[in-house]
Amino acid sequence: MSVIVFVEIDNQQYKKSSLEAISYGKKIAQTMGISCIALSLDTLSDTATLGTYGADRVISLSHNAAFTSDNSAQLLADACKQLSAQIVVVSNTYTGKSLAPRLAVALDASLATNVISLPDTNGGFKVKRGVFSGKAFAYTDLSKSTKVLAITPNTFDIDNSGSSATVETLAVSAEASKISIDKSDKEMGKVPLTEAEIVISAGRGLKGPENWNLIEELADLMGAATACSKPVSDMGWRPHAEHVGQTGITIKPNLYVAIGISGAIQHLAGVSSSKTIVAINKDPEAPFFKAADYGIVGDAFEVIPQLIHALKN
């Protein structure tokens, strides 16, 4: 029996969300008295260091398949069967969410996505999940003997107090993929919005797309990702991938700064789990001030330059 953690690689590095997943998997393994195994689709120069985050064993898969959603899931499922997986942990990223359902079917497992708690294993297996786009949480009992959990990034701490592990290899196989990947465009070095620790977001208060240089400068200085409100993405000022809110992306960074966004219920739903929220708006009645930890009632065009100035000093 084992807890298997699937680790994702981006730009030849393990993703932070995957390191969180290993530390999370280790805690479950300890509670259940079984081992925690980190599974990597490739071997990197630092694969052995996955042990420091809590993996008892680190396994790199040996195979000759291309990575598509259908056959990556088959490769992982093959590995999970060979390693008697009881719990499979993936990150709730686009990659993780593509794989988790296919894995759940292949392993005849219960599936839970948006998981934000360690399981309560007293007399069952219960996890807390984000539902209603951040407006509520659901405690969900998983009843099948195997479970696939997709855990929300930025929710669990990384514990790197373990020691380096020996990298083992495991041969796995999959059918030929029916999918051809024709092109992949990634902005190198840019942290995906769902995994960013700091997010600077702006709304209609910025008056036009030409003013986003202010937001980008502020974000660069703070090491933040940029986001926007629904109207801004609807008007085409910013790409839809930046839209956070109920019908956009749900995020939970350490710090969320909302500039010129009134704070409609649909927007708040997508960001209210952020650890610290700052609202900057010239309207003192803006609903965002009720959901924020810190607020500045002022004009964005006067406040942002002050913040930029303070950050440069």
Next chain:
Amino acid sequence: MSVVPDTTTKITFTENNTLFNKDGVQFIINPYDELAITRGLELAEANSGSVTVVHVGPAENEASIRKALSMGVTDSIRIDALAIDAQFVAEQIAEIAHGYDLILTGRESIDYNGGAVCGLLGALLNIPSANVVTEINYADGTFSFTRDIDGGREMMSCKGPVVASAQKDLCEPRIPNMRGIMAARTKPLQIVSPKTIVNASQVSSYESPAPKSGVKLIDPSNAQELIHILRNELKVI
């Protein structure tokens, strides 16, 4: 197609936090499913095809099925069961999904946000799945997709049958016209009994987020104070 509370709904629970409180709640077609239906219609119209809408839910949701029919959908199937979880829904849809070239879902439903039905259907039917797509095209038996991936996007293609989940930007949702609304009244709505399956999960209770303790206001003429707090007190930057 899922039927979900309108996006402005304040989410509350009853029965000691074990049941979603439907009182006074307006239900709508899941916004991502509206995009899936619209793009499905556009592709079918360009290729002399037809579109079937499938819903797992009770009779009270038939108004939303009629709305889909009024958008131009050819026929509809309601699987007469309460949706327990994504796995239950996918198992039910997989029973009737054979013979279609393209199966579309929303990226996620805005109530339970699982985002799993697309991948589950792909695995259950042993066909490719394309998650979170912003473009779908069809030519000579091949479907091509643009989909969101972590930190970027990917162009992929495959032969049908294939299942894909609709993301914003796929299209503008179609608004039914009067002719569509009249025609929808007599379009087929088939009611199917659910397949018995072993439950994979069950919600035992709900919780609402804790309210914020109150905002600390910073003088706009002294905005740099915010940077001081973030840097030295909260240590987040």
